[in-house]
Amino acid sequence: xxxxxxxxxxxxxxxxxxxxxxxxxxxxxxxxxxxxxxxxxxxxxxxxxxxxxxxxxxxxxxxxxxxxxxxxxxxxxxxxxxxxxxxxxxxxxxxxxxxxxxxxxxxxxxxxxxxxxxxxxxxxxxxxxxxxxxxxxxxxxxxxxxxxxxxxxx
Numbered sequence: 001x002x003x004x005x006x007x008x009x010x011x012x013x014x015x016x017x018x019x020x021x022x023x024x025x026x027x028x029x030x031x032x033x034x035x036x037x038x039x040x041x042x043x044x045x046x047x048x049x050x051x052x053x054x055x056x057x058x059x060x061x062x063x064x065x066x067x068x069x070x071x072x073x074x075x076x077x078x079x080x081x082x083x084x085x086x087x088x089x090x091x092x093x094x095x096x097x098x099x100x101x102x103x104x105x106x107x108x109x110x111x112x113x114x115x116x117x118x119x120x121x122x123x124x125x126x127x128x129x130x131x132x133x134x135x136x137x138x139x140x141x142x143x144x145x146x147x148x149x150x151x152x153x154x
Contacts, residue, residue, distance in 0.1 A: 039152040041093070042128030045145065046136045047072065047120040054113035056084035063112050068134035072113035074127050083111045086153055090129070092139040093148040100144040107138045108154065 054072075057063035064070055073083040088109050092101035115122055115130040122130040124146040133142070140147055 039150045042074075042076070042149050042151055043124075043126075044071075044090070044092075044129045044131050044136070044147045044149045045122040045124035045127045046133065046143070047115075047118055047122045047130045048133055050119050051113070051132065053119065055117050056081070056112050056114070063110075065110050067107075068132055069107050069109045069138065070112045070132050071109045071135060072115040072118045072122070072130040073111045074115045074129055076128055077111075078114055078116075081114075083114075086111045088129070088151045088153050090131075090135075090139065090149050090151045093150055095140060095144050095147045097141065097144050100141045101147070102139055102141075105139045107135060109135050 051064070051070075052061075053059045054063060071088075073079075073086075077083050077086075088111070089106055090109055091104075091106040095101060109129070109131065111129075113119075113130075115125075115127070118130065127146060128149070128151070136142065136144065136147075139149075
């Protein structure tokens with residue numbers, strides 16, 4: 001009896017080993033594909049001029065990128081001012097307005113201000129980022145009140 005039981009255990013271990021040798025590489029492949037994203041989901045609204053003075057750089061006109069793609073950081077990413085100067089890749093996922101997002105558009109923005117204290121008030125309070133007019137218009141229809149965004153620090 002002991003001999004049959006040992007053989008049964010050995011056969012089960014052998015089958016499990018074969019199964020794991022097939023599925024383990026597939027699991028790691030999917031893990032790598034999903035791990036590579038590193039993006040977060042957040043919300044964005046818009047603010048209009050005047051943009052200065054900013055919490056990060058005051059009245060310095062060189063703080064704004066030539067593209068005019070910049071933003072004020074919401075409290076979730078403000079990080080006690082460490083967000084100043086950070087760059088993010090952002091894209092629009094969806095909005096309260098149908099078809100407001102510009103599909104396939106990703107832009108790089110620079111954090112220059114804190115949303116809570118910005119000179120101009122956002123179209124919606126409490127968002128992850130408050131985008132300049134140019135930044136919002138690059139990824140969504142102008143004057144869209146708020147967006148769900150995909151963002152990743154670069």
